[in-house]
Amino acid sequence: MVHCAVTLAESWQDRQRIDVQREMSLLTQRIVVRSLFGNDLADRDSRLGDAMAVVGREFGVELGVGLLTPSWVRTPARRRVLAAVATVDSEIDRLIRARQEAEREAEDGEDLLSRLLAARDEEGGRLTVRQVRDEAVTLWAAGHETTSTALTWCWYLLSASPNTRARLTAELDRVLAGRAPSYDDYDRLSWTRQIVKETLRLYPPAWILPPRTARDKVTLGGTPVPAGTTIWCSPWSTQRDPRWFPNPDVFRPERWDVERPENVPEHAWFPFGGGPRTCLGARFALVEMTLVLATLAQRFHLDVHPETVTPKAGLQLQPAAPLHATLHDRTAQTTR
Template sequence: MPVMVSAEVAPVLRASGPPGLPLLGHLVPFGRDPLAFFARLRDEHGDIAAWSLGRRRSLLLSRPEHIAEFLGAVERTFEVIDISWMFRRLIGASVLLSRGEDWRRKRALVQPAVRPRQVRGYAATMVECGAAHADGWHDGRRVDVMGEMNALTQRIIVRTLFGGDVGDRHRALADAVAVAQREIGAELGSVSLFLPGWVRTPARRRLLAAVATIDAEVNRLIGDRMAAGSGPGQGDDLLARLLAARDEKGRPLTPREVRDEAVTLWAAGHETTATTLTWTWYLLSRSPRARERLHGELARVLGGRPPGYDDYERLDWTRQVVKEALRLYPPAWTVSPAVAHEGATLGGAPVPVGTTVWCSPWITHRDPRWFPDPEAFRPERWDPDAPTAVPDHAWFPFGGGQRACLGARFALVEATLLIATLAQRFHLDVDAGEPTPHPGILLQPAEPLRATLRAL
């Protein structure tokens, strides 16, 4: 914790932590169960806890004020680092991993494609795909919830990103992205995280094979679009917008840059929403009161018609349900770490240069100081008239600051409209039992969640 001292004495950053192993640091407990490890750091060592990943000196933040200060300083005195060789192979030099002027240019080019005005145009596709998916359901059918939500959000991302150009090949592309994400998540907690890129473990070979499949398909799509001509008015899907984007000097994204951004949008815009939906159905199944209130709102606001973009703001309880699901089970259980440069501070105290700073929505979202009875599913926490306001940056499933997720609006609208579309027609009664969250690249159930569909 930072300590307040007189003006004549420089403030000192006070951070304690558990002892680690030589060379490995705290890799073993982090790799075994990072959620429990981070929670122990918070509970036993305070709001700024010291630890290490290999030889990398690290701090874990859990207090909202510190998180806000840190996220707001990224790109100024903190720099996002490339923690995983595998992750870089998948998304390349996309806006997610770019830095400095390169990051500012790419953000300016990509951001317009996912602004609210563009998301409005995608809302009809989201609802249409949701309704078509529900057409294949029937009363009493047994389903794997994650599998169903993955299939649905894949359909949506294919339509919104590629305009349906993928055809029958979308299955191979989706499978390759799933393999890549699985291998990246597994490497985060293993010794292979520290191996140089030229070391080809079996997992890395599987990753490279998956990336080759992704590259072949995405590069084909980009080549076909470029051959046909792209520019303003040449399509309204995300790929067309990326190809048509121009920076302040009139320069487009290169084909490689378009590939990196398209793959990032696919990976971030598909399985993250599927994960959010999976946890939401689980929580609703365990809360009859919340589910009953959801159906009451849908009947009152929609009156049996399909939802539209303008209904997003009207579906107050539905949005609160989604927001509470993101609190309890944030798909991104940790925010991309960043390394301190000269001038970096936390709580008014300087952070040693080279220190890596982490923060985790999982531990802050479940801190009883900010969320009374934190394990309970209570969507009413998010009512504007709730008696206890949630502090800024106590909830940050999409990160924050300049590095906040560009697709946050897309994801929130998609999850809300899909819950509304499907819940008008079915209950998903998830089997009894407490699922174990598995923190890979995303926070997903460790075992499949099975449910029985109940037609309404």
Template sequence: MPLVGRGVGASPFVAGPRGWPLVGCLPAFGRDPLGFLARLHRDHGDAVVWRLGPLRILSLADPERIAEVLGSPLDHGVLDIGWMFRQLVGDSVIRSEGAAWRRRRALVQPAVRPNRVRGFAPAMAECAAEHLDGWTDGQRVDVLREMTLLTQRIAVRTLFGAEPGARAAALAGAMAEAAHEIGVELRGPGVLLPGWVPTPARRRIRRAVGVIDTELGELVRERAREGSADDLVGRLLAARDTEGRALTPREVRDEAVTLWAGGHETTATALTWAWCLLARSPDARDALHREVDEVLGGRAPEHADHDRLPWTRRVVEETLRLHPPVWLVPPRVAVPGTTVGGRAVPVGTAIWCSPWVTQRDARWFPDPLAFRPERWGTPDADARAHFPFGAGRRACLGARFAQVELVLLLAAVAQHFHLDVRGGIPPPLPGLVAHPASPVTAFLRRRDPAPHRPGT
């Protein structure tokens, strides 16, 4: 690939750091993935070529070029991000390609369309109320743990129509262990090892995946016996493709795992970052409480409130801009005909797009490191550069579910409690998602929500 100078409009490909023999830039990337990617574009430009072991990567930061790749009609491959990730999600829609991907997407997408998400809003509100019943005034809590338990409760109810129990707890523990090990592998030499190389970490994830398969398999079989299509797994079981074929049990398992991971850990992480940011922005937090009191009037939030709570939505958007849980869009792999800025990309090149980098760029978001929810809907927010759920044909299928869930849960908690988060904002630790690297502790202060007003 010829390498030329830098510049935004022409989107040239420039050479990044040379790295080390065999491993390329893995040592620098592994120490600090987010810092490495930020320095890469700060020092070299918007379209940078570098190596991670034998893998050739074209990393993009300009939203116009990112949209060109993510919105391409070509059937780009999706790069595996390590052997462990493949063990966890199997051949789900997030990893499949070509005709297999089109079939999977057609079967899965109807389960999470906006009109379907509306039906899950009552479960979100009920789960929030049940979880908050366990909180007390003055209690000291681990915010990420609490948000995780809340979103797990919602995941179990919306996926399986069930209540959290021993089986769900075992599944949640195994999923958390798998996510941790995948993050460690992604940042270390394990990401370069072939699947047949045994390591202690790979033995641990095999055990975790075994638990996932056992517990999830039984939950899916229960849904199949009951024959209900009111929950997400029920809808997957009832789905048929154009030839009348259903998803196989393994395919249902893979999609359920993906929906669990995408609809639970990312939401819990985003909520945790939101409480961190709001605790250091008293004006923004006060505006959130005022809006929640005025709109809800003491009642539980419902689906229609997503559109009635504009400030709450702006808090969510700004949180996802500053701290996108999905810090790296699943990488694409260049196929014949792939171009960026009118220039051909060599077949097999991995194309990386990081919301973390682009969404913190002052060209698209003035004062980019400041938490300013009011920027949304003004020239200080460039929507083209905001893609926390990806974009194009392979955008996250559960994006609408996550957006509604984030707004309703933020409102439900703010309605009843102040979360006084102590200490500074911790650095992110990128794995499957970019969660806080150290515990986030808060003291709860109960609020008295405004009384319900007739007609609200």
């Protein structure tokens, strides 16, 4: 995570104008590719990334009129999804075959794909190739665009909150003293973690969670819910409810100060879901966002234009228009 973020920072220049979402998407793509598949993808990671971007974009369309269209109707969006999925399948299959060949040559890989192929159940059985493929694609999809979207909103909020950004800079200077962060710094970067958590409260990438079906008749908040009812849960709505968060539309990372905790009910904050089916990549995402933010903010301030951005609800909650920012190199300003 840190190595990829440092590489990105080294490519940035003072007063350069960037597309924030594009930069964060490329960064998290590199991180998840290296974590899942190792470092031998060469230029093929862009094929995977482009295909997954198509799937994410077109699924956003499906959340609209697509929900009212029978599944057998091949709309243009669905045809594009099928083509993109075919690309993903072929690339993942190629990687699986390469890992299987490496295993026969007694080469142990440290990436997650190699570990999935080497895993055994209680009876000594392996995952099938299809199961490995499904696990890898699910982790790719869940660990890439969601994190880049959250980081995009994070830079937007920091740009609009000079005092919060100044406090972040002070923490990074104090804790890191000019060096790159490491995993051991995660717990010490308390204000950085609070910024991440508050960003996920205001702009949860998964603004609505996959529906659940009530198994039994229950009453929720005084509302009768018959068995078989489809229930949608929205982190966006709950996390902006004034009953749980005073001044809910205000960006206040201090809400999450462990030394002065506010009375937030369990599951009032649930950007990763909750219970036994909570997102298994939650810890990975929180660490990634914290270390990436620390690495880049240590070097640069991002001034976002325009100052007011409207969110757009698709498969994820993303800015409705491209988010551009001007970079300000802190080290360059110091030496002037």
